[in-house]
Amino acid sequence: MPARINAALESSEALRPFFENTAESTLWIGFSGGVDSTVLLHGLRHIRRAVAVHIDHGLVAEASSWVLHCSAVAVEMGVTFEHRSVKVAAAGSREGAARTARHAVWRSLVKPGDVLVLGHHADDQAETRVWQLLTGREPGGMPAERPLGSGRLVRPLLGIRRREILDYAERHGLRWIEDPSNADLAIDRNRIRHQVMPRLEARHPGAVERLAAARRSPAERLAPLPVCDADERNVEAWLLAGGLPVSANAVAEIRRQSDAAPDRNPRVRIAPGIEAWRYVGAWHRVRERDRPTPGGTLVAGKALELATGALTWRSVLRGLPADLALSVRFRGGGERLRPDGRNVTKTVKALFQEAHVPPWQRPAWPLLYAEDRLVAVPGLAVAAEAVVNGGLEPRWSPSA
Incomplete structure (x- = not known):
């Protein structure tokens, strides 16, 4: 599972120049100190132009100790650390106001060519889509990449499950902050996470994967993977680039079927509702559909x-x-x-x-x-x- 996280990071087109040390701009890593951003920081710690940025919203008594914790973790990983303090508006939703203040800081930091990377994962994506549906919004979820000021905002872990993040953190002995507000059921997103999603998953196994992998915009659809490039690393990177949680069995089967006779069109189920088809020398990601009923x-x-x-x-x-x-x-x-x-x-x-x-x-x-x-x-x-x-x-x- 840790290899999947590394593959997701290294397969990101936006991050590739930083991994190859060809970028002249800055890679900003949103670092709250929670497990998601700690794993993200660890995966990107060797990038020369990386800067971890922590934002103190001033909303909890532990805020100053969190700044110290994040600074210490960044130093341990050899990553430059910066922090900013913001004042959150008292009126309206506290969570919404904090988000607005956070994004304002990020826009001020990001210069032309810079990239801000965030640690949102597949469970976050599924929860976001449910929240959007329940509040009457278009359930488009969070984009894997979008403009941010003069630069780009990138979420490379949208194909990774929360349990994989925790497994990575435990395997590497990482330290992280547990924000007590994440357990507050008065907050809509927390109620969705702790009460709605477990029931959905119990009633409809695979619901999280299906919600996280729902149709993306045309710009985010996955390009075919040439059969000649279908080694283990490339297959994982290709699937993860589409925001899909993928099993080792599916990756192995795609590699095996890559050697099938050229006139065959094998297919492999890679996630609930999603298949990979081999066709004309390449693998294509395809959404499963029920066979139409004749008539009309x-x-x-x-x-x-x-x-x-x-x-x-x-x-x-x-x-x-x-x-x-x-x-x-x-x-x-x-x-x-x-x-x-x-x-x-x-x-x-x-x-x-x-x-x-x-x-x-x-x-x-x-x-x-x-x-x-x-x-x-x-x-x-x-x-x-x-x-x-x-x-x-x-x-x-x-x-x-």
Whole structure:
């Protein structure tokens, strides 16, 4: 487990220049003294341009002793230490005011090219999404990276579970602060952590992983991993870069399946609701989806939104007649049609292969039937027998 934390840090694109000692800017490490930030500091302690920064909010009697503790720990690890004191506004939420004051300090510290790194992990991400849902916010969670003033804020441990953080700290004999306010159930986030999340996990095993790994923005989606690069370290780094807690068994299976015959497309379940597929010489991270239920009718020209994508239409020289009654089905195997403009009948499987449609998208790709005749595979082919001049062509856009 400690290796996973190191891999998560070293695989971060934002941190790579600091590990390679090519950065001329500063790596600021948010250091509260708690176990999460202590593990983060330990993992980054060898970076030459690292500075641990502790913010004293002045909210607890122990604040001055926490500054001394953090300073001593940073010195032990050979990391430059700084601390700042802030005044937290008395009105409104104390937690919100403290957060605002903290971010103001960080923005003042971070110069162009600098990076601030924080120790939030997968459990924090899951709790944040639940809190956002309960308070009517968009449940986007915390971004792995975002702009901060003139620099960047990075959270490289979003794929690491809290238990892994504790295991790392204990294995390395680290010392940390236990903030008594973390047990205060009057604070919403604490109540979610101590009461809601354990019940969710007990009722729905894997809930934390699924919440933490929920869909990210397009900029944060995971690029494919070339099979030729799929050694143990790279596989772990690739999965962790996507914010996923991953088992050693999954990593080992991806490595084993990397040696499968080139014409095979093996898949490996890497977390609840997430699979890795090998396709065209690379591994792809894919969200599992239930197989669609056949059924549903429409007329040509009518758009259709499904959980797996969107069906739209465009006017073409030769296409399906407007208002043609259609039914939507999905692959069962052996379906075929003769595409307009071609002299041979093609199976749907062959059309998918020709168009390089990834195998995980194929089960949910709609097939359009007029009565019992397959007349279109949207975006790929329209049956010659069904076309008319000045018709409509169906298009299919799979969801991410």
